[in-house]
Structure formats: C-alpha cells, structure tokens
Amino acid sequence: MARAIRSNTRLDLIVLTICIVLALAARALPNTMRDPVATGIRRTFLAPLVMLQERSERGRQSLLLADFKQASIDSLSLNSMKAGSLESENDRLRKIIGLGSRLRWGFIPTEALHGRGVRDETTVILSAGSRAGVSRLSPVIAPEGLVGVVDQVDPTMSHAMLWTHPDFRVSAMSPDGTAFGIAQAHLTGSATGGYLIELRGVPFRATLKPGALIVSSGWGGVWPRGIPIGTVLEEMKTSEGWARTYLLRPAVNPADVYSVMILRRDRLAKGFDGVWQNVAQVDQATQRIIVSGDSAARAAALAEGAARRAVLDSVARSNGGVPLGVTDSAKAPAVVAPVVRRPPVDTAAARARRDSAGRDTIRRDSVRTDTIPHRPGAAR
C-alpha cells in the first residue's frame, strides 16, 4: 500500500517535472518559433473562445459608448426639432431685413413679447421704448403689413395695441383708390372671428372682388398710406343699406408676430412709396419668370414632337406609305390611323397656353412642307 502511494507520488512528481520543463522550454523559445506555436494554438483550440472574447469586448465597447451615442442622438433630435423653428425664424428675419432695407431709415426694429395666453392676442409688449425713439401712436408694422399701434411708452419698452383689439381702427382703401372704408377687427365671438378684419363703410357703388388687396389710406394721421391690411374674402350682409362691409383676411397673423418694426413719427411724413409695392413687383416678376419658363419648356417639347413627326412622315413616304400627318381619308389607306386634331377649347387657360406656346416656332404646315418632299400625284 505504502509502496503504491510512493510510486504514485513519484509518478506525479515526474509528470510535474515534465510539464514544468515543457513550460520552461516554451518560455525559452525564440520569437521566430514562439509566434508560430501561439498562432497555431489560437487558430485551433482557442479559435471559438477568441471569437467569443471579441464579441464580448465589442459588447463592452457598445455599452461604454451607449451613453455617448444616446447623448448624440438626443442632441441630433433636439437640433432637428429646433430646425423647423429656426427656419421660420430665419424667414421672418430675412423679411424684416428686406423691409428695413426698403424703408432705409426712420424705423426701430424690436421684439414683440406676447404676455398672455392663446386667443387673447390684442396687445403686445415691445422691447423698445422712448429712449429708442418710440412715441405714442407710432405705427407697428411687419414685413407682411400692418400690426398695430403703440399706445403706451416707457423708457425701455412700450405697449402696443394690435389690430385685433376691439378699439383698433384704421382708415383703409383699395390700392386704386376706388373704395374706402374703416378696417377693424371682426368680433363675432366665434373661433376664428378674432383673426379676421371687417372693412366697414365702403360706399355702395364701390365693389371689391375676393382677393383684392386692402391697404391703409393714410387718412387720420396715424398710419401712412399703402401699408397692407389684408385681402378681401367676401362681402358681409349687414342691415346698413348705404354702405358695404367686407370681410378681410389679415395680412399679419397676430399669433406669429415676434419681430416687428416701429415707424418713427418723422418717417411718416416722408411717405412709403415703393416699400410694399416692391414686394408685389418681386412677386409678379417671379410669377412672370415661372410662366415664361413653362412656356419655353412647352414650346421646346412641341418643337421636338413636330420634328419627330416630320422624321416619321419622311420615313413613311420613302417607304411608299402615307405620312402620319396626312388627314385626307380618301387618299390615305384605312390602316393608317389619321391624326385626331382636338377641337379648340376656347377657355382663358387654353388661350393663355396657346399664347405662351410660341405660335411662331411650331407650325405644322411649315414643318410638313419643309421636311416632306412633294411627290407628283400625291395629295396635298
């Protein structure tokens, strides 16, 4: 028994010695031999474990970066949420700058601070006061048009009455001066009533079409002439038989008023010719450019179509067939489908389209005669 134990112990020691010698040998291997051995073990026995370790380390990196990534995503989300408001703010500021450049002098740019709740926008606080040159009854305008009038002035701020205020009145007219009236807020108590304007006292002989622009008339000494107030929506039915009342869509929505301009009293006397007309002119010019671009594109398309038809006709004639453009059914074979010409539609849009299509450049007759040689005996 004791002998067996001694034998086993000796065997254990021998194995231990062998293992240690092998380990020392591995430790003493030169680099040129050590690397292939390690690589061989890594690529065989250890390969699945190395793969697991890589995934774990990647998972750890993901966990460590999770907060940073979440913060980045949050920042991006926040920025994207701000982007819309920044765009609209940029748009407003551009308009303000444009108005400022047209006014040139005599205005005070300021911020309108809405102090109370929704649906109660009849007054605003302006961040400019008497120190900046604001005085009582100074008009407040926005790039789109009339906003209100200053009714109280402090040294550093002022209080303005918006056009939605029940006491607000402004003398108004159509730009051509054919219709005059008094514009005031449309107070019906309905959900949208507070955001519309009534044009009262328009002479019965003067009619205004929906969409017509209404501007300030300059009478009364507070408002200069020519500031847009709104556009006509419809005529209102009232009990007054001697005058008409129109409902206007306001040029300025009081809820969207943030950056405005206060006109100084000394500027009012100099007039505002061309300040808002320029805006209309720019719009008209833009419309003209768009229309002319459409016309040019349409003319080019028609010319290309005519040229294609001419080529097809030439090919058909050279092959002994009848050109597609020929409409004489007596001479044309039945298999050739005649070109169906649509009857002219005599509408304003069609006329405008015909006018803008460039009649000079596309003439079927001229195209046909220029490109299709005349054959003796062929029907003309």
Place this chain on the structure above:
Amino acid sequence: MNVGAAVRAIISFLIFVVLHYTLRPLLGWRAPMDFLILALLLAAVRVRPATAAVIGFVLGLISDSLAPDALGAGAIAMTVVGFGASYLKAVFFADNLVLNAFFFFLGKWVFDILYFIGEQRVHGFELLQQLLLWSPLSAAVTAAVGVLLLFIMRPLLEPTPT
C-alpha cells in the same frame, strides 16, 4: 469519480472557461476575476496531482497563446497551482465556503506571483504594486465569484451519492 460526476465536472470546467472569455472581457475590470484559475482548481481537486499538472499546463499554454511574448509563463504558473491544489485538496477543499474562498484566493495569488515573475515584463515598483495590490484584489474578486458560482452550481458540482 464515476462517469456522471466526471461529465458534470467537465461541463462545469467548460462553463468556467467560456465565462473567462465572455464575462471577463465584458466587465473589463482593472482587477478582474480569473475563471481559468477557478476551472483549474475545481478540476484539480477531483483528479490526481499529475493529471492536475497536465490540465494546468495545457490551460496555461492555451491562455498564453493570446500573449505570445509570455508564452510558457502561464503554463508554469498553472502547472504549479494545479499540482499544488490537487496535492493539498484534503487540507483545503472541505465543505466550507470560507475555506473554499481562501483556496481560490490563494490559488489566484500564487498564480499571479509565478506568472508575473516568469513573464518578466513588469519590474521594480510596478511589479510590487502588481503583486501586492492588484493581484490580491483580483484574487479577492476571483474568490468571491468562485464562492458565488460554487453556490449556484452546487447541484452540478456535488459528488453523486453512492
């Protein structure tokens, strides 16, 4: 040890080895637990010292292959630890969690001492700091995790009643 016990021991051994290459890098602690040492110690107490030495040698060589510059250092350390654990199993591996924890702690610390001395990469104060600060911390963590796993895997590790 019958076949069932051997199979369960092998499964436990493999679980520890897999944990070493998954949980340990996932946690990434400065004083990490060493599941390979736990696997070696749990195997060593179930086999003869010679077998434990061979297991330690193979396990050490495999782990060294990830750091070719230290090839052999881990093999020496694990061979010694495995042989020692198997030789001293009657003393240490009693059915006592505290003794087991001490066994794990001692095994890991001895391994680190042998490994860092054999590796010869760290010298001087840094070596002392490693052996007297980080290695004991790592050994303590290893011991705690080992005891926890022993508790969890008790049905798998307990000897089958005959």
